[in-house]
Amino acid sequence: MAENPPKRQKTSESEEKIECDALRNFKGFKIKRILNQNLSSKSVFLLGNLYSESSPGSAGDASSGTPEGGVACDDADPQSSGNDQAVVLLEKTAFTEDLLPTLMSDKSVLNRSMQNDIYGVYECFPPKELSGIKTTLIYPATEKHIQKYSAQDVHLINESYQDYKNITLPYIEEKQFNIQWVYNILEKKAESERIVSEDPDPETGFVMLPDMKWDEKQTSNLYLIVIIHQRGIKSLRDLSTSHLPLLRNIQEKCLKCIQEKYSIPADELRAYLHYQPSYYHLHVHFTHLKFNAPGTNVDRAHLLSSVIENIELMPDYYQRKPLAYVLRENDGLLAKFREARAGNGQ
Amino acid sequence: MAENPPKRQKTSESEEKIECDALRNFKGFKIKRILNQNLSSKSVFLLGNLYSESSPGSAGDASSGTPEGGVACDDADPQSSGNDQAVVLLEKTAFTEDLLPTLMSDKSVLNRSMQNDIYGVYECFPPKELSGIKTTLIYPATEKHIQKYSAQDVHLINESYQDYKNITLPYIEEKQFNIQWVYNILEKKAESERIVSEDPDPETGFVMLPDMKWDEKQTSNLYLIVIIHQRGIKSLRDLSTSHLPLLRNIQEKCLKCIQEKYSIPADELRAYLHYQPSYYHLHVHFTHLKFNAPGTNVDRAHLLSSVIENIELMPDYYQRKPLAYVLRENDGLLAKFREARAGNGQ
Known part of the structure; x- marks a missing residue:
């Protein structure tokens, strides 16, 4: 038996639960797989069996066919061995x-x-x-915990404009992503009390409001979203010379407004668009330069100033330039790219 | 005397240099101040004296008026005590x-x-x-090192090509940043055992080696640097059509080499240049897409594929396009920009 035998408890819902005493070490822990690993934050999430190989001749893990099996969660009740799974979150400390x-x-x-x-x-x-390493033990862990802490592979796609027309645009149109919530904001049917600034012009106007990721308590992680009033502009790919007044208007008015409202000068802000965006109605992100906001990486973010300048240099820049971005393994768009590339023998 | 006394060396330029033997521990190290601290990446950068309090009655630190003084770098030569400063970068490892x-x-x-x-x-x-904690010791450290690793306010500069010609280029030339260590690598005078791949062609060739930020223990935080053999190409700003063979050669050969050596497919890698770079000899960064490496933000990184495509679309793209980047409060270049903008009444 492991040094830390599980004990049985009756919960209020009369479900039987296994709860472990404080572990003293990881003796008997068997790693099944790495669920996720973050090298920049120095953390790793593991799935494993908490009480494996604890006694010779213990029963195999009925719930998994992995060779790592060999689990003996509770000798007294073989049924419980199906849930000897533990998720362990390990994080180096600052x-x-x-x-x-x-x-x-x-x-x-x-x-x-x-x-x-x-x-x-x-x-x-x-x-x-x-x-010391910060360690969170989730035991017993369900499939939901496992999914929650699992990573997905990511892939860099370099999308030509031809790819956009043939693969990305049909995918967006087919999926018909629901952006009713965006229209609700523009029409003041929702979140109207959160609006920080508005320019009602139907061509060049916008609504600015805090992003959910901003706690609004301090300006060092300021994150504002600017949603344009004009409809039908899905992304960067649709932009050309006719949109310069819109883009310049956003740049000028929003920087000025943030300076006035939050006392952050323009040169301490980052204004950018995402490609792919998370929804296909043009919007611009404004974040504090000090805030290492998610989605500011070169493989997703395009500075608003750069977008304006590219169009000034070449009116059809965004209808000519390949654009690179990251897609996760289970993204439907990646599947479409793979299909298309396979069809082309690429 | 400390356990690890510095030793004096005559370099080829007849400059006297202090070089320390391998330290065995931090005995005698005196923290002067925390230069920077990153809670998410679990790192801390310290300034200190390497050989303080090593013997009773040792001389005070002539170069600083801090109460922490008390430095005896080299008892035989009090003059050298002015540069007993060390910068220590401590980073928890993944x-x-x-x-x-x-x-x-x-x-x-x-x-x-x-x-x-x-x-x-x-x-x-x-x-x-x-x-183990990854520890980089810079000794003796100059004011420039101290500045480089200190936390500071940051500012976004949008540099036109005119700005580059009038402000940035004169600044780079005036400063004459020392890149002898780069030439040492290219000439195999240093780090030759670390070279992962080389193409010796003087026009399109390069040397590829692991970046200091990579532990080389696993591929999920792979970080390789590709330094070109050709000299005199300072940055992105110098690139035009004539460099396409060089850039394409790097892209093709390096991606292929990484695939072969580390089994990472091209679509799981990010290849990019920095602008401003940290040294003015053209080099390209290759990092694993999963690795949220520092310097991959849109305000500093330029994807290699994008650089190639921009030049294909417009041969003088990098002599026309304003480029935005972040400068820290005490960066000499920022001061030059401020001077110039003030002179123009901007």
Whole structure:
């Protein structure tokens, strides 16, 4: 038996639940697979069996055909072995100021791996008390937990205008993404109290309101969305010379408004469009430059100033330039691209 | 004296340089201040004195009036104590797949801090070998290094080509940034064992090697730098039709090489240039699409495919298009822009 045997509880709904005592270590834990991994935030999400290989001859995991099986969750009740699954979220922790003097002392051990001129690269092994990893254990974990914490592969598509016409546009039209919620905002049927600024001109006008990702408590993570009044402009791909007054109007008025309302100068803001956008009614994102907002990467964001300048340089720029963007493995549009590429023998 | 006394070297330019032996720990290190701290990437950049308090009665730090002084860099030569400054970059490392079985075993110690229903929160103390912190030591560090790694307000500059000619280019030429370390790599005088691939062609060739930000332990945060052999191409701003063979060669060969060596298909990679770059010898970044690498934001990164396509559409695109980028408050270039804008009454 593992060091931390599960115990049985009757819940109010009379469901039987397994709840584990505090684990002392991961003895008996068997990794089934990595659900997700984030290298920039230094985290990894794992799926595993919490009490595998705990006793010789324990029953196999009935719920999975993986060779990693061999689970003995609760010898007293073999039925429960079907839910010995645990999701473990491991996250490296940020450095805290108060512990830096301990870290930067003779208590840390250094191993040098590289030296070039004045640059040396080391591995620093801190004293044990500074090596803690934040660990969240979800046990027993359901399929929903597993899906919630699973990653998807992503792929970079370089979409020519021909691709847009033949693959992307038919896909958008076929799906008929519902943008009634956008019209509700423009018509003041919803969220009207959230509107920060409006220009009612039907050709060059817009509505500006806070994005859901902004807590509105501080301006250092300011995130505003500007939705145009004009309908039928789906994305960047539709823009050309005739839209310059619209784009310039948004740039000028919104920067001015944010300066006045939130005291953020224009050169501390980032104004950009997404391609692909998350909905096909033209809108512009305004975020604080210090805020590393999601969707500001070069594989999705297009600066408003750059869009204006590209059209000034070449009126049909967005009907000629291939545009690269990232699609997730299970995105319907990626499937369409794969079909088309296969059909072309690409 | 500290355990790791600096040693003096005569370089080929007859400059005296301090170079330290491999440090074994941070004994004698004195934190002067936190230059920057990133809670999401779990990193902290410190400024400190490397050999302070190493012997009783050591000389104070002549170069700084901080109370933390007390530096004895090299007892034999008090003059050198002015540059005992070190910049230390500490970054928690991402989890690597091969070490997960060791981590998820009885070798890790768990302390539970919270339990609510099926959710338990723990601190996990891994075995020592898994507790390494990536540490970059820059020693001796100049004011420029200190500035480079300090947190600062940021500003978005939209640089016209006229601005480039009148402000940016003169600034680059005036500063004469030292890129000897780049030539050392190209000439195999340094880091030659790190080269992953090379095309020796003097016009279209390059050297590819891992970026310092890549741990080289797993491919999901792959980060390779491709440095061109041709000299004198400072940045994006110099590129036009004559460079298309170079750019296409890099794109084709590097993607192929990464596919072969690391089994990552082209559509899971991001190839891009920085503008402004951190050094003015043309180089291209290749990172895994899943890796949210620093410098992939729209306000600094330019996809290699996009650069090629823009020049195909318009040979002098990069001599016409305004380019937006972020400059930090104390960047010398920002001061030049401010001067110029003030002179123009802008």
